Amino acid sequence: MLILEKNAMTEEIEKLVEKYGPERSSLLPILQDIQRDHKSIPDFAQQEVARLLDIHPVEVFSVISFYAFLNTEAKGKFIVRLCRTITCDIKGKERIAQAIERELGITFGETTKDNKYTLEYANCLGMCDQGPAMLINDIVYANLTPEKAVKILKGVK
Amino acid sequence: MDSRKDYRAPLSQQPLTIEKPTDLTAIGGTITVEINEKKVVVPLGTTILDACKMAGISIPTLCHHEDLCIAGVCRICVVEVEGMRTLQASCAFPITAPIKIKTSTPMVRKARRHIIDLMLSEHYGECYSCVRNGNCELQNLAKEYGVDGYTFGHVDKPRYEIDRSSYAVIRDMSKCILCKRCVRTCIDLQEVGVLESIGRGDMTHISTFLEKPLSDVICINCGQCINRCPTAALRANDPSDEIWRAIDDPKKHVVIQTAPSPRAAICEEFGMEAGTSLTQELNTALKRIGFDKVFDTNFTADLTIIEEGTELIIRLYKALVGKDASVSLPQFTSCSPGWVKYLEHYYPEYLDNLSSAKSPQQMFGSLIKTFYAQKNGVNPEDIVSVALMPCSAKKFECNRPEMADSGYKDVDYGLTTREMAKMIKEAGINLPEMPKSHFDDPFGEASGAGLIFGATGGVMEAAIRTIVEFITGAKAEDIFANANVVDVRGFDGIKYMEIPLGDKFGPVPGLIAHLVPNWDWLKGATLKVAVAHGTANAKKVMDDIKAGGKFSECHFIEFMACPGGCLGGGGQPIPTTPEIRMKRAQAIYAEDESLELRKSHENPHITKIYEEFLTEGPCSHLSHKLLHTHYVKRGKYII
Ligand code: SF4
Numbered sequence A: 001m002l003i004l005e006k007n008a009m010t011e012e013i014e015k016l017v018e019k020y021g022p023e024r025s026s027l028l029p030i031l032q033d034i035q036r037d038h039k040s041i042p043d044f045a046q047q048e049v050a051r052l053l054d055i056h057p058v059e060v061f062s063v064i065s066f067y068a069f070l071n072t073e074a075k076g077k078f079i080v081r082l083c084r085t086i087t088c089d090i091k092g093k094e095r096i097a098q099a100i101e102r103e104l105g106i107t108f109g110e111t112t113k114d115n116k117y118t119l120e121y122a123n124c125l126g127m128c129d130q131g132p133a134m135l136i137n138d139i140v141y142a143n144l145t146p147e148k149a150v151k152i153l154k155g156v157k
Numbered sequence B: 001m002d003s004r005k006d007y008r009a010p011l012s013q014q015p016l017t018i019e020k021p022t023d024l025t026a027i028g029g030t031i032t033v034e035i036n037e038k039k040v041v042v043p044l045g046t047t048i049l050d051a052c053k054m055a056g057i058s059i060p061t062l063c064h065h066e067d068l069c070i071a072g073v074c075r076i077c078v079v080e081v082e083g084m085r086t087l088q089a090s091c092a093f094p095i096t097a098p099i100k101i102k103t104s105t106p107m108v109r110k111a112r113r114h115i116i117d118l119m120l121s122e123h124y125g126e127c128y129s130c131v132r133n134g135n136c137e138l139q140n141l142a143k144e145y146g147v148d149g150y151t152f153g154h155v156d157k158p159r160y161e162i163d164r165s166s167y168a169v170i171r172d173m174s175k176c177i178l179c180k181r182c183v184r185t186c187i188d189l190q191e192v193g194v195l196e197s198i199g200r201g202d203m204t205h206i207s208t209f210l211e212k213p214l215s216d217v218i219c220i221n222c223g224q225c226i227n228r229c230p231t232a233a234l235r236a237n238d239p240s241d242e243i244w245r246a247i248d249d250p251k252k253h254v255v256i257q258t259a260p261s262p263r264a265a266i267c268e269e270f271g272m273e274a275g276t277s278l279t280q281e282l283n284t285a286l287k288r289i290g291f292d293k294v295f296d297t298n299f300t301a302d303l304t305i306i307e308e309g310t311e312l313i314i315r316l317y318k319a320l321v322g323k324d325a326s327v328s329l330p331q332f333t334s335c336s337p338g339w340v341k342y343l344e345h346y347y348p349e350y351l352d353n354l355s356s357a358k359s360p361q362q363m364f365g366s367l368i369k370t371f372y373a374q375k376n377g378v379n380p381e382d383i384v385s386v387a388l389m390p391c392s393a394k395k396f397e398c399n400r401p402e403m404a405d406s407g408y409k410d411v412d413y414g415l416t417t418r419e420m421a422k423m424i425k426e427a428g429i430n431l432p433e434m435p436k437s438h439f440d441d442p443f444g445e446a447s448g449a450g451l452i453f454g455a456t457g458g459v460m461e462a463a464i465r466t467i468v469e470f471i472t473g474a475k476a477e478d479i480f481a482n483a484n485v486v487d488v489r490g491f492d493g494i495k496y497m498e499i500p501l502g503d504k505f506g507p508v509p510g511l512i513a514h515l516v517p518n519w520d521w522l523k524g525a526t527l528k529v530a531v532a533h534g535t536a537n538a539k540k541v542m543d544d545i546k547a548g549g550k551f552s553e554c555h556f557i558e559f560m561a562c563p564g565g566c567l568g569g570g571g572q573p574i575p576t577t578p579e580i581r582m583k584r585a586q587a588i589y590a591e592d593e594s595l596e597l598r599k600s601h602e603n604p605h606i607t608k609i610y611e612e613f614l615t616e617g618p619c620s621h622l623s624h625k626l627l628h629t630h631y632v633k634r635g636k637y638i639i
């Protein structure tokens, strides 16, 4: 990371700490904000959060590693998470998965070359009655069919 | 309470009815519980585990450790509490009501057996090729609960690569049972913060920041985590094979120095009660193993006192008389390599406060390959220099690139108490039965002041005995009863002491006469000193200094990375508990008191080395070259 980027990051985290308070319990909201704005939580940011909350960097890393929606490595602009839990599975998740893979030209766990899409599985999204369901960043799409899924993917901007 | 049926919550989440004590005066007092139908009176808030201990009933534990906060994660300590639907973790259950406990019901036994079986199903390791064979809490439990097969299967491949990056600590996470003792040790007890659990569910494992190798993170090599790990998942980097090879090589001249703490603890490895010193038995054993010379690290501990004490006097003189604002005070001790690395990472802006004197181990290292080699006509190239230490950080210290002032690697191997015991056993020697013998010349015996370096406060006490005699010209015995500086002894995390120097001074001793003209500049002054052990306590003192508090006015502060000082070091026998630390300390202080020679500056061998070798005196050019060092600003950031 360039010094300039580092300084900007520090400033940003200082603002977040001010917003949520310098307590341990502010860790998750702070991380969520960083994740939302940067699509990942870089190493340097983790150490800055630790410094400002007076905890250890490894504790921050431990929390990030626990939550599937927090990540340390940069991902695509759109993170597509297809539900793989039982109801969606029964309702035809597999066909959706194939359609998305074909459309994006990547398999699950990968990011497209242009860094636009990252494809992942998620566990139950709470939309079981409207499965199969997927999440693109923080918007849920339900009652998917292969065609519908492809259309949604093409439509995101 | 009849409305309980109406709760929508499942049974397990419905409120419990525990009988409350009818006599409310009992609150804050004692309470009577029934354990296995026996009535036991315990203070309110006692855990079931402790209550059982008081009643003489043993309960197995794994995640529980006396030095650490309660975790309640392993569940091996479960018991039945009447009226409760599920089994309760006894280590994490404070007694607040007159409950009835059963510790050995079929349900309890089955649960414990299952827990062990589940741990074994993921535990990759074969006991007979494992360092903890015979001293492993998991192995003991498997034996105690009669495990004779793998109910839930057994992994046949290691899940994780072994991390051998560190000079001090090897991490073999395939043997980890996730008790998190190391996490609590590193974060809570030591406040270094290297280890945490990473991942979730069956992917959980203990790792470092960004899963870096241990050598790349801020680990201070204290080894406290090794000492608390119930299995061999964490172990020290053992050089004994290399040492055997050197011993077996007729061309090599293998010498060993032994520190005070291993001698006070190695008895535990041979099944003896903690607190029996085996100093002279150890000398004989080491000779029989094949070491050519056995030296006493206390000798260079004495030397450290002279060098570090002189450095302090110079700093004070410059600050008080020369009004030199660049002098950093308080001066910090530098004999604990764990503490040194902690300071380098956490408070690099205070490195100038650290005494430039090397630790006794490293001083000895440079003397052996210079002074000793010359004197005995040995080619330093053929010398293999081993240090028996209670410490895993010493392994790192001897590998610091700057520790080669003799022109060679000053100390070749740091060996821990545990590894030494293993070598002695391997040689077929029963240590307690050895005849006694003395240390080898030219360093000979050392003083009791060097000996007490092993306990927290020891360096300070040794320094005070010498500095006070240097300055006042009086005998330490006349100032402190029996020359025991009790104010800096004991296991309080932080100790503080003021020593008024008065206005009756002696002449400046010849050794340092060229450095200060007289003591008049100290008239009416009070020497303020402090002692902190365990890096968590060191942190408190450092933060106070940073904030300009009382410790910033101290002149000299002793810091030790390990709780209890070296006697509680990460290379000491496992287990190390508060009680065992106390016994080791007693052994050290008793031995000190039994000695004639109890002050570093009275050690005739010290006088001799300044006459024969370091002829320009302490803190001179040659002593700076051989006996002093510099430090690295490391900082906390990992890029
Ligand atoms: S850690 Fe314990 S149980 Fe595991 S192989 Fe070693 S001795 Fe056996």
Ligand code: SF4
Residues within 6 Å of the ligand: B169, B185, B186, B190, B192, B193, B194, B195, B218, B219, B220, B221, B222, B223, B224, B225, B226
């Ligand atoms: S050796 Fe000390 S600093 Fe390093 S991981 Fe273990 S407890 Fe932490």
Ligand code: SF4
Residues within 6 Å of the ligand: B175, B176, B177, B178, B179, B180, B181, B182, B183, B206, B225, B228, B229, B230, B231, B233, B234
């Ligand atoms: S490494 Fe050892 S102390 Fe740490 S969690 Fe694993 S078994 Fe427990």
Ligand code: FES
Residues within 6 Å of the ligand: A083, A084, A085, A086, A087, A088, A089, A123, A124, A125, A126, A127, A128, A131, A132, A133
């Ligand atoms: S199973 Fe897919 S949303 Fe619940």
Ligand code: FES
Residues within 6 Å of the ligand: B060, B061, B062, B063, B064, B071, B072, B073, B074, B075, B076, B077, B078, B089, B090, B091, B092
């Ligand atoms: S010892 Fe009680 S839960 Fe681990």
